[in-house]
Amino acid sequence: MTKPILSVRDLSVTFDVRSPSAWPWTPARKLHAVSKVSFDLLPGECLGIVGESGSGKSTLARAIVGTIPSSNGQILFEDSDLANMDPRQRRVHRRDVQMIFQDPLAALNPRMTVGEIIAEPLVTHEHGLSRKEVKRRVGELMEKVGLLPGLINRYPHEFSGGQCQRIGIARALILKPKLVICDEPVSALDVSVQAQVINLLISLQKDFDLSMLFIAHDLSVVKHISDRIAVMYLGRIMEMADAETLTTTPAHPYTQALIASVPIPDPALEKARPRPILEGELPSPISPPSGCAFRTRCPKAQPLCAGDRPVLEDIGKGHFVACPFHAPERALVAG
Amino acid sequence: MLRDDATVEALQNASHMAEVRGRSLWADARARFFRNKAAVGGFVLLMMIAAFALFGGLLSEWEPDFVDFSLMGANASEGVPSFETGHYFGTDSSGRDLYARVVQGTGISLMVGVVGAVVAVIVGTLYGAIAGYFGGRVDGTMMRAVDILMSIPFMFVLILMLVIFGRSIFMLFLGIGLISWLDMARIARGQTLTIKNKEFVEVAVATGVHPLRIILRHIVPNLLGIVIVYATLLVPNMIIFESFISFLGLGVQEPNTSLGALISEGASQMQYGVLWQLFFPLLFFVFTIFAFFFVGDGLRDALDPKDR
Numbered sequence: 001m002t003k004p005i006l007s008v009r010d011l012s013v014t015f016d017v018r019s020p021s022a023w024p025w026t027p028a029r030k031l032h033a034v035s036k037v038s039f040d041l042l043p044g045e046c047l048g049i050v051g052e053s054g055s056g057k058s059t060l061a062r063a064i065v066g067t068i069p070s071s072n073g074q075i076l077f078e079d080s081d082l083a084n085m086d087p088r089q090r091r092v093h094r095r096d097v098q099m100i101f102q103d104p105l106a107a108l109n110p111r112m113t114v115g116e117i118i119a120e121p122l123v124t125h126e127h128g129l130s131r132k133e134v135k136r137r138v139g140e141l142m143e144k145v146g147l148l149p150g151l152i153n154r155y156p157h158e159f160s161g162g163q164c165q166r167i168g169i170a171r172a173l174i175l176k177p178k179l180v181i182c183d184e185p186v187s188a189l190d191v192s193v194q195a196q197v198i199n200l201l202i203s204l205q206k207d208f209d210l211s212m213l214f215i216a217h218d219l220s221v222v223k224h225i226s227d228r229i230a231v232m233y234l235g236r237i238m239e240m241a242d243a244e245t246l247t248t249t250p251a252h253p254y255t256q257a258l259i260a261s262v263p264i265p266d267p268a269l270e271k272a273r274p275r276p277i278l279e280g281e282l283p284s285p286i287s288p289p290s291g292c293a294f295r296t297r298c299p300k301a302q303p304l305c306a307g308d309r310p311v312l313e314d315i316g317k318g319h320f321v322a323c324p325f326h327a328p329e330r331a332l333v334a335g
Numbered sequence: 336m337l338r339d340d341a342t343v344e345a346l347q348n349a350s351h352m353a354e355v356r357g358r359s360l361w362a363d364a365r366a367r368f369f370r371n372k373a374a375v376g377g378f379v380l381l382m383m384i385a386a387f388a389l390f391g392g393l394l395s396e397w398e399p400d401f402v403d404f405s406l407m408g409a410n411a412s413e414g415v416p417s418f419e420t421g422h423y424f425g426t427d428s429s430g431r432d433l434y435a436r437v438v439q440g441t442g443i444s445l446m447v448g449v450v451g452a453v454v455a456v457i458v459g460t461l462y463g464a465i466a467g468y469f470g471g472r473v474d475g476t477m478m479r480a481v482d483i484l485m486s487i488p489f490m491f492v493l494i495l496m497l498v499i500f501g502r503s504i505f506m507l508f509l510g511i512g513l514i515s516w517l518d519m520a521r522i523a524r525g526q527t528l529t530i531k532n533k534e535f536v537e538v539a540v541a542t543g544v545h546p547l548r549i550i551l552r553h554i555v556p557n558l559l560g561i562v563i564v565y566a567t568l569l570v571p572n573m574i575i576f577e578s579f580i581s582f583l584g585l586g587v588q589e590p591n592t593s594l595g596a597l598i599s600e601g602a603s604q605m606q607y608g609v610l611w612q613l614f615f616p617l618l619f620f621v622f623t624i625f626a627f628f629f630v631g632d633g634l635r636d637a638l639d640p641k642d643r
Contacts, residue, residue: 066541067537067540067541090543091545095543098541099538099541101534101537101538103534106533106535107537108535109535109553109556109557110557111359111360111557112552121543124544124545125543155358155360168538171538171542
């Protein structure tokens, strides 16, 4: 088996929450945004992460990139632990891990030209490049992501959302990183542009031989681009399997509910299928339910679920499920 | 009309491939500023006042420090503004040419205002941006220092400084420089707190850009709009402040002068029928301050089109 490029082990991220009326000496309450997440990412693989809003997907991405400190666990990137590294060392390692952000326009500095934005990682990490060389490489990459190199002196507000996202992609790729983390890169774009950007990402992943972590709340998008998919709920991984298995025979009740909520563009099929409706809302991550985090909304919940937290268990062919009562179920999937 | 398809295509390609100069947000703001008539009027007036301060001396027929003893005591009748005597604005109480004095005073007042604003912009912006960006304990320490400096009665300190180190323009600049950046630091810090949570700053952090470079390249350029507006509104305040110090007799010393000193002198001579001694310095003072306020308002509208 090939050695994983990224191994996340028991990663937890907690935030201190202070209510405004609290005394300064009262201990802050802990918000568990990510709780004991472990997974491996192989070189050249794309792992999709799905989950509803507030499930900790973005926090997980930011912890790996290092803009949010992790509180526990390890992030092993090529054998060096990114989570427990001093800031100076960390800055050197950042060139291999780049990130693409959700809001394409907000991620670009409005006072800088596109050329300056794309060149910034290059200027930061490769000192002593001549101006001409920087410009040549920026132009080269702009062509690769489908932007005209003539637009190099334009400013971000002169571009459409899709073009802005291409600029963000170019900036993430200019250092030829090994791992790219995409945090909902298409959810702010309209559907036709989504397809273009997704296809661009797929082709770039092959060209640059990238490993990718692809985060989205839209299962059909994730399924299209990922080799494997992990489903997150309240900061925990509930199920992880290759994209095909997970979407056709999901085993965890939460995944089943999630897939059942994806609309099918065929009225007849849509009407015919059974619909397990998820009731209630996501529990508060400040005081998550004991045992299985999903038990408060789970249709199969039993008294036992409140006991120990279920572990991710392998039910064959790399299909991991964190539910002792898992039962693979054929699902109707769109597309 | 027949067209050569190949040429058309080549032309289209050429126009696409050409490196187009983008319109930066600054260029947009400039265009908006020049569409604003009041602001342009203020700007033109300001340029004229600056030109007057710089080159007005060339038109003067008298030196600013030449005392015409024959006029002493006969100001009200002999020192009247007139083109024949060459005293365009009349003479002051010691028989000096008021035109030359106003040129000199306008220059010094503008300089005081601009120096105060420049110090405020450079020191205040960097100080505030650093405090806001690093946050936490650094922020707390730096901003408490500002609070303490602000709570000291600076007028007292300035008077003490002027008494101990002697009254000079340099001391006045130092004093104004010391206090002018405090407000700016607070404004810059507040803005930095909102900017540092924007995604593009997070991108820079994730890329591994050095914190100081993030401040200079990402935060300060986005602060600058508000800072510039505040600076143009600060200049008249500085001028008023200097006038006040000069009014007390602690500011600019003879033979130098400022608008404040001239106004104070003119005010004290009011009852002798020499109103021009008050009128001309006051005219320039009011015009300068009006012009700065109009330009400041215009800049705010131009740089922040949303908040109109």
